[in-house]
Amino acid sequence: MLTDAKVKTLKPQDKVYRLLDAERLYIEVRPTGKKIWRFKYTVDGKEGTISFGEYPAVTLQEARKLKDEARAKLAQGLNPSTEKKKEKLERRIKASNTFKAIAEEYAAEQMKHKSADYVERFRSCMEMDVYKEIGSMPIKEITSAHIFSIMKNTVQRISNSPRFGTGEAAANLNRRFIGLVMRYAIITSRLDNDPTYALRSVISQPEVEHARPLNPQERKALREKFKSYNGSTTVRNAGLAMLYSMLRTVEIRKLEWSYIDFDAKTITLPRSSRQAQQERVMKRNRTHVVPMSTQLHNLLLKQKIVSGDQIYVFPSPQKRNCMLSRTTLNRMLEYMGLSTVTAHDFRATASTLLNEHGYDEKWIEAQLAHADDNKTRASYNHAKYLADRRKMMQDWANMVDSW
Incomplete structure (x- = not known):
């Protein structure tokens, strides 16, 4: 079996060479100096290999853990390489369905004919109050409670700067902008319900101060x-x-x-x-x-x-x-x-x-x-x-x- 000290001292040669650890896990040393962990397996009578990544980013201990996980999949009759591809695809889909990804898509696709000022207000609200709380979340996991938290935090942020007012208007603007993104996700089949609907009257705005003549x-x-x-x-x-x-x-x-x-x-x-x-x-x-x-x-x-x-x-x-x-x-x-x-x-x-x-x-x-x-x-x-x-x-x- 390999040790971390031994893996660390492996030197490149003119040709690729491999050293076995245990249970068909081995490290492949390339002439470039790269050291790649690989696992050889057999499924349905056919041999295959799967890469676990490069040393030292993936340590010996981590490589063994990944090998054990692959063996567990084999025991269920699953192909580790196929499953790895599926997981990678799922991660990509999940990343593309985050609130921020869909909001950016909405801005690019649905705001083409809006004024630059309006688009800037949308992006400013997103960057200042929204993305930091729900930007990285899958849009399907966002609830009314998440959005209510954003609204309360917006009120608090602006209340701490009296020159900008009490914050209710900004909180409700954030809710409306989030709602635009949510409804866009619905019509593009990535969401079933709009969680902003329940929050339409949760924060009341102060009465508008109408223009008045100066004394x-x-x-x-x-x-x-x-x-x-x-x-x-x-x-x-x-x-x-x-x-x-x-x-x-x-x-x-x-x-x-x-x-x-x-x-x-x-x-x-x-x-x-x-x-x-x-x-x-x-x-x-x-x-x-x-x-x-x-x-x-x-x-x-x-x-x-x-x-x-x-x-x-x-x-x-x-x-x-x-x-x-x-x-x-x-x-x-x-x-x-x-x-x-x-x-x-x-x-x-x-x-x-x-x-x-x-x-x-x-x-x-x-x-x-x-x-x-x-x-x-x-x-x-x-x-x-x-x-x-x-x-x-x-x-x-x-x-x-x-x-």
Whole structure:
């Protein structure tokens, strides 16, 4: 019988040679220096051999254990080599049916027409909260309890960082994203039931804080903070452009230079964005024309120097030709010390003050791009009110600068 010390000292020769251990287990020494454990067996009157791996990765003791397992299979009339192949295939199938493998497949196959922002949110949720708990698990073994644990841990993680809220929304977003993967596994015949179904109302979200008009003190502070802001020029300009234009945050983030006509002093938001052909920029899938005030016109001319060679007017400071992240403008306000103010409040402030100053409600609604159920009338009114809105938007910009 072999000893570990003897196996360790075996030297390669010009030709392959073999040394027997016991019960047909032997080690094969190759001219390259590799030492391979092999076991010779007979099943159904035919001889065969099976490899147990290379020494020293597989020790003498481990090789003997594998030999005993192979002999046990032979006693049951099973071929060790055939069984090894089956086990290898089962491991491969099991690896391909882990939650992470199916989630990555889902992202590649089912998110082709989603916006880059949406895909990034999905991947971020997976990496931050989901994969570390269930990523390596076979999807069939994942229960509602596993997912509930992820949701509770998400709430805890975010609760420990007060600037990001209480975490209920993020926990429910994780549940929805996990549910998308689970239902994809069902339709691809790898799962029978969706374990997220039982968790639909397990964590209640706090009531949504709707946009509100800023009070006089907040308006004054906001305008002063913009003047002294020493962060990214692009982020500052994006915030001011949103304030002057009454556009939504997503519209500012997706604004492209191709939408801007400096001669006509207009911004024309098309039916769909270059970033995501299937994702609508405007509600009701309508083109929206925004007249520019002198202040907005001048601001965009200055921004042209900063990012005129990129697709987006206000691109990410970190990634060329990528949009600002969803949270950037609100993070800017927090950095300014205005943690109670959100970018969505800009539109509510403009609507409230313009109504208070007696501007026609139809002009304000058109500027806010609020949908009209009658598409023909909506298009007509959009064009009809353009001159009126131009005057209103110049007055609005002057009002902002007066704060």
